[in-house]
Amino acid sequence: MPRILIVGGGVAGVSTAYFLGRRGLRDVVLLEREPLLGTHSSGKNAAVLRTLTSDPVTTAFARASADFLHAPPPDFSPVPLVESSGLLLTADAAGAAELERWCETSDGERLGPEAARALAPHHEGEIAVASWFAREGRIDIAALMAGFERGAREAGVEIRTAAGVERLLADGGRVRGVRLLDGEELEADWTVMASGGWAGVLGRAAGSRVALTPRRRHLLNTAPDATIDARWPVVWHHGPEPFYARPESGGLLVCGCDQAEVDPDRCVEDAAVKELVAERVAKNLPSFADAGVASFWCGMRTFTPDDRFAIGPDPDVAGLFWVAGLGGHGMVCAAGVGELAASRLAGEPPSTPAAHAFDPSRVAGTPVG
Numbered sequence: 001m002p003r004i005l006i007v008g009g010g011v012a013g014v015s016t017a018y019f020l021g022r023r024g025l026r027d028v029v030l031l032e033r034e035p036l037l038g039t040h041s042s043g044k045n046a047a048v049l050r051t052l053t054s055d056p057v058t059t060a061f062a063r064a065s066a067d068f069l070h071a072p073p074p075d076f077s078p079v080p081l082v083e084s085s086g087l088l089l090t091a092d093a094a095g096a097a098e099l100e101r102w103c104e105t106s107d108g109e110r111l112g113p114e115a116a117r118a119l120a121p122h123h124e125g126e127i128a129v130a131s132w133f134a135r136e137g138r139i140d141i142a143a144l145m146a147g148f149e150r151g152a153r154e155a156g157v158e159i160r161t162a163a164g165v166e167r168l169l170a171d172g173g174r175v176r177g178v179r180l181l182d183g184e185e186l187e188a189d190w191t192v193m194a195s196g197g198w199a200g201v202l203g204r205a206a207g208s209r210v211a212l213t214p215r216r217r218h219l220l221n222t223a224p225d226a227t228i229d230a231r232w233p234v235v236w237h238h239g240p241e242p243f244y245a246r247p248e249s250g251g252l253l254v255c256g257c258d259q260a261e262v263d264p265d266r267c268v269e270d271a272a273v274k275e276l277v278a279e280r281v282a283k284n285l286p287s288f289a290d291a292g293v294a295s296f297w298c299g300m301r302t303f304t305p306d307d308r309f310a311i312g313p314d315p316d317v318a319g320l321f322w323v324a325g326l327g328g329h330g331m332v333c334a335a336g337v338g339e340l341a342a343s344r345l346a347g348e349p350p351s352t353p354a355a356h357a358f359d360p361s362r363v364a365g366t367p368v369g
């Protein structure tokens, strides 16, 4: 049975640990630098369940993954993982052609502007095209993360927090484990890069050519307002000025879809983005243009060059395995990501379109050095 070290305790790491445990692979240790799991992107995201993406392979993968969210194993969570408030995708005239193209592979219901406005009366932006997904909405992130963690621990996976990896132990084209910040060295057959925005830096230092780019995105929660109906759907608007919003904590969680490239060690809030969000709120949700700000924060979405996930062994460095580049879909696709990673770590060859499409060999670009 292979010994496996997972570096990172976000959703990529805990879902991989959970599905390894379910397969009976028990010589598994998860290492997380922070005192708590899910401190970074997996605890800072918008929790939107949306399966339609620009890529048909990722959309099919997201739909299959969402089945797990709708109907997890009986002992996974004491509460539902999804609140199906509905998801309304809209586009203005400038974004209509793109959304129409995406919708060719969509299981959403096409709506005219009037029907769309009836579902989301607070959204006053221009609507040229709309598509409705009744089963989608909000994911309970805390319950999802807790279910993976509990299941992994019960299957015998060791989870160590406050255990930062300083570097991978690499020599002769092989990674044989990690060195922790306190100097301890751990050996393994597989070292799994599930370290989100930091994965690319760690892997590259060990000789990998897998390229990853972290991009910063901000979210803003408006102050509570009695006129907000908690049952309103998620509204995701496409066009030159993309924007999404959903009810949260008595206010609205809003996003201006910013995506500046960022150094993972310098991902801090930029006040200029608050202005951008305010402009988009004024345009799309004018009734809330003067709403106060309850909170404003940012996190990283990390991408491969073709925006598809990187799940599988490194093409050049033996012993190195990737579960990274989850972009903006890591929470929706959590179950599929963990299941695919576990199957490949268990030695199964890639057998599905997604397994091939996500194989890291395709994103190993220019030679290192």
Ligand SMILES: Cc1cc2nc3c(=O)[nH]c(=O)nc-3n(C[C@H](O)[C@H](O)[C@H](O)COP(=O)(O)OP(=O)(O)OC[C@H]3O[C@@H](n4cnc5c(N)ncnc54)[C@H](O)[C@@H]3O)c2cc1C
Pocket: 007, 008, 009, 010, 011, 012, 013, 031, 032, 033, 034, 037, 038, 039, 040, 041, 042, 043, 044, 045, 046, 047, 048, 049, 163, 164, 165, 166, 194, 195, 196, 197, 198, 199, 202, 217, 218, 219, 298, 299, 300, 301, 323, 324, 325, 326, 327, 328, 329, 330, 331, 332, 333
């Ligand atoms: C603003 C925002 C909104 C989003 N909205 C959605 C959404 O609505 N729906 C959706 O599906 N997805 C969404 N996403 C994307 C989703 O959050 C990510 O795809 C997902 O969280 C990535 O998980 P991860 O485990 O790869 O990364 P992370 O959650 O960042 O986990 C990586 C972990 O690795 C640890 N680590 C790093 N370096 C080391 C080291 N050297 N040693 C040990 N540990 C280390 C970190 O501390 C961290 O805990 C959003 C993201 C952002 C930023």
